[in-house]
Amino acid sequence: MKSRTIAVLGGPESGKSTYLGAVVSALEDKQLPGLALDGLPEDSRAWDQLSEPLLDGTYPQRTKAERHQLELPLELVPLPQGASGISLVDKPTPLGLHMGDYDGEEVERLFRDRTRGWSQEWRTRAMADGLLLFLRQPALRPIRQQLMQPAPSEAEQWQWLADRARPDDNTTVLPATASTPGPEDFFGSGLVDEEVPTPPPARPGDLVVIPTVLAMIELLQFIRHVRGLAPGERPPHGSFRIALLVAAWDAVDRDWHSRGAAAYLGENLPLLEDFLWSNFHGADVFRFGLSSTGGDLRDPAYRARYGEKPGGFVTWTDARGQQARSHNLATPLQWALFGDRALLPDTPE
Amino acid sequence: MPLPPPLLPLQCQHEDCTLPDGGQCARSSEIGEPQRECPHLVRQEQVDTEYASAVPATPAVRGTPRTASVSRSSGASAASATLAASASLDVAIAADNAAPWSGRHLDRETTERLLWASPARLIAVVGPFAAGKTSLLASLFLQLANGQCRTLPYRFASSRTLHGFHDLLDKVRAWDRTMTQGDEHGMRADSEIVGHTPKQEGADRFLHVGLCPRHNGDLRHIDVLLSDVAGELFSDFTRLADASMSQRMAFLGRCDGFVVVADAADLLGPSGRKLDTEISRMIRRVIEFARPQRRPPLALVLSKYDRVAAEAMPPDLAARRNADAWGPLGTRASRIWNALKDAEKHGMPIGIFPVSAFPGPLSHGQPVGVDAPFAFVLQHADRREPWPQRIQPVPEGASSFAAMRRWPPLPEEGTP
Numbered sequence: 099m100k101s102r103t104i105a106v107l108g109g110p111e112s113g114k115s116t117y118l119g120a121v122v123s124a125l126e127d128k129q130l131p132g133l134a135l136d137g138l139p140e141d142s143r144a145w146d147q148l149s150e151p152l153l154d155g156t157y158p159q160r161t162k163a164e165r166h167q168l169e170l171p172l173e174l175v176p177l178p179q180g181a182s183g184i185s186l187v188d189k190p191t192p193l194g195l196h197m198g199d200y201d202g203e204e205v206e207r208l209f210r211d212r213t214r215g216w217s218q219e220w221r222t223r224a225m226a227d228g229l230l231l232f233l234r235q236p237a238l239r240p241i242r243q244q245l246m247q248p249a250p251s252e253a254e255q256w257q258w259l260a261d262r263a264r265p266d267d268n269t270t271v272l273p274a275t276a277s278t279p280g281p282e283d284f285f286g287s288g289l290v291d292e293e294v295p296t297p298p299p300a301r302p303g304d305l306v307v308i309p310t311v312l313a314m315i316e317l318l319q320f321i322r323h324v325r326g327l328a329p330g331e332r333p334p335h336g337s338f339r340i341a342l343l344v345a346a347w348d349a350v351d352r353d354w355h356s357r358g359a360a361a362y363l364g365e366n367l368p369l370l371e372d373f374l375w376s377n378f379h380g381a382d383v384f385r386f387g388l389s390s391t392g393g394d395l396r397d398p399a400y401r402a403r404y405g406e407k408p409g410g411f412v413t414w415t416d417a418r419g420q421q422a423r424s425h426n427l428a429t430p431l432q433w434a435l436f437g438d439r440a441l442l443p444d445t446p447e
Numbered sequence: 448m449p450l451p452p453p454l455l456p457l458q459c460q461h462e463d464c465t466l467p468d469g470g471q472c473a474r475s476s477e478i479g480e481p482q483r484e485c486p487h488l489v490r491q492e493q494v495d496t497e498y499a500s501a502v503p504a505t506p507a508v509r510g511t512p513r514t515a516s517v518s519r520s521s522g523a524s525a526a527s528a529t530l531a532a533s534a535s536l537d538v539a540i541a542a543d544n545a546a547p548w549s550g551r552h553l554d555r556e557t558t559e560r561l562l563w564a565s566p567a568r569l570i571a572v573v574g575p576f577a578a579g580k581t582s583l584l585a586s587l588f589l590q591l592a593n594g595q596c597r598t599l600p601y602r603f604a605s606s607r608t609l610h611g612f613h614d615l616l617d618k619v620r621a622w623d624r625t626m627t628q629g630d631e632h633g634m635r636a637d638s639e640i641v642g643h644t645p646k647q648e649g650a651d652r653f654l655h656v657g658l659c660p661r662h663n664g665d666l667r668h669i670d671v672l673l674s675d676v677a678g679e680l681f682s683d684f685t686r687l688a689d690a691s692m693s694q695r696m697a698f699l700g701r702c703d704g705f706v707v708v709a710d711a712a713d714l715l716g717p718s719g720r721k722l723d724t725e726i727s728r729m730i731r732r733v734i735e736f737a738r739p740q741r742r743p744p745l746a747l748v749l750s751k752y753d754r755v756a757a758e759a760m761p762p763d764l765a766a767r768r769n770a771d772a773w774g775p776l777g778t779r780a781s782r783i784w785n786a787l788k789d790a791e792k793h794g795m796p797i798g799i800f801p802v803s804a805f806p807g808p809l810s811h812g813q814p815v816g817v818d819a820p821f822a823f824v825l826q827h828a829d830r831r832e833p834w835p836q837r838i839q840p841v842p843e844g845a846s847s848f849a850a851m852r853r854w855p856p857l858p859e860e861g862t863p
Contacts, residue, residue: 209610212546253763255815259806260756297594306809308616309592316550316609323547329605329657330668368594369603376604376659376668 101194104434105223105321108232109314110202113345113390115158117232118168118197119148120390120410121427125170129409130428132177132186139169152391152408155401170195186436195431198223209313216320224324228338228434231314232388233367234345250301258302294364294371294385311370322377332379336437339382340374341430347387347413349394358415359385381438386430387413414441453488461487550610555651555698558672561607562701567670568828569653569701570821573733574708575725576678579750579804582640583708584654584673585615586804586814587821591656596818599825604668605657611675612654615641619805626808640805644677650695652676658825669829674698685729688736699736704744704824707733709783711749711776711801715759719779727782734790744796744827746820747787749776753806753815761801768799798823 108114122145125135139145144167151158172193176185198219208215250258300306319329327333344350344359354362363385364371374383390410393400412429416422422441426432432440457467464473464487472481481488553561561567572580590596591603606612618641644652652675657668684696709726713719730745737743752761755776762772770777770784777784787797800820806812 208546209550209613212549212610214544216546217544252816252819253761255813256752256756256761256801259753259803259815260760262807299597300593300595300813302813302815303811304813305811306589306813307593308589308620308809312609312613312616315606319605319609320547328668329670330659330666332666369592372591372594372602373604376602376657 103196103226105226112232112234116390119158122149134173136171136173168197224321229340294360309369339434342385343388348389359387458489552611553653568703569672570704571674571702572706578708582804586817598822599818601658604659607655623809703828706746708748711752712754723782727786730786742794746798749801752801753803
């Protein structure tokens, strides 16, 4: 049986365990098109620890010391006739999938203390066939309404600072109107490749954000180092895909839902996006919005609904620039293994 | 008798020492240069470069029993062989579980290795004590991290010193908290933003950032090394460039560009004339040590400009080389302007940039002009000459196609 490995990375409280538990539950409920369970692994304790809490309507908890090694004996199956999507295989094909879960704070500890912690387990994880990178960030900034605002000139910025030093004088008001809209405002980008927008120019009085992804970027650098990749060297197409998952997408500001995970990451995590742009081919990085449980299980009303009909969803920007959505939680896994062939929405958003 | 060079990465037997982690020597009050003089540092009598390159660089393992010295020579005695085996085991253990690099500031050896291995650009950030050099570097990284480097035509690609940047940003965060609390009580906090770079660290401190050009067709990865050296060292070097000092500051001769930082507020202050003199001499010292054939660019940064913007609004870009356009600042900094003219005479491109790295609390104070001096320096340091264009003259009366097919006839012998 062909065995593939997917590495799961993410900081603390980034939704890794919940996702793994939701995938196991969905497999047992046969909710994942194109994927089926092919028996039980020898050690299924991780399955219990990750999926049982969801049956009770609670999130999986893990102690700092616990590390779950998830063995998934799977079978890729052709899709039934009439089903939406493209079959990844022509006949049932066994696929062993191995994923590991760990305490997200381990990433922070590894960043701070370089003397230990970069164990053989991490090195093995670095050689995975694909990577699921979980990101979860509170909405630091609302979407800037003036998306096409021109960058203030340096002279305007100095004038703003000078006026700030003279509070009694008339304060310079920087122009707040957007520039003339262009075709992109009406017709969209029209690009096949997912384009991650750069952050809009900051106004003089805007918040200066201190990045929180340095530990994650350092970890990615370590992984590339183990794989023998020099800085700036892009791995061969398809040899190493990275799926970025913005977890708890249901809780993110609704305005982002129409713009997508790529826009969200481009504005909130530009350092990580620049790092990925510089070190990977565009086709080997994809961004998903993920809600493993479809809503907040801490909400009693939603928890009751989840108990009746468990499920989550995944969203992404398709080739037409529209937001696609699927209840197939394995979509990021399938993309990490098979690329764009795995992407076909069930329901356009 | 001088001590042998320390084992790299640094390992110290003193339990209170934080020097291997980028901190301070436990005996810094009595030892001026720990790497040369501290007896607690593990030292290596012979550097076996093949062994060193085979073992990934490991940070120090604290708390592990250490020997006073490690010998890697093949002819070691039985006693030292035991010591070597013990140290090798420690190194092996450290190598097994240690991260590939420490992420701290690069030392001279690592920097030189990087300069040899890749066409790295070395930029010296020069300036006296409290000029704002490290704050400038912290602010540059913040702008890069937030996608706000509008004039810098590069994207972030890598960094071997992310932990070093993280430490700077931690200090910025702490300063921001102080500033915010100060405002609530109606007090203005004049505290340092990132703290002073300790002189004891020496001149071997570099931050690294890898950049990729924004142009889609340019897939290069460019290593940029930025010096983060104590201002007192530059001042000492300006006053006395003897053999010892020149050796310490030897990296200046390798630089692809210079960013000279002068506190604009101090220039207009009571000691402005002295600062003007010091900076002008610093520029002249840099001119001496810069390699003339490289013609490295020199960017003068007038830092903390938010404090003087009200009385000395910076002129337009086209007028910045004219001292008169800077009003009182141009008048006060006359010697600096003269030194810049001398730099131009030596073929060094110059630029003058008003900068405010941290004009206020992070909640409402975007940096101004931070990336411009680095964009200027890299524009010259990363200049790529295009292939010369061969111009084929078209003979009169000949078809263009025929002209393109023919090489120009060789001149006859004896014909000039």
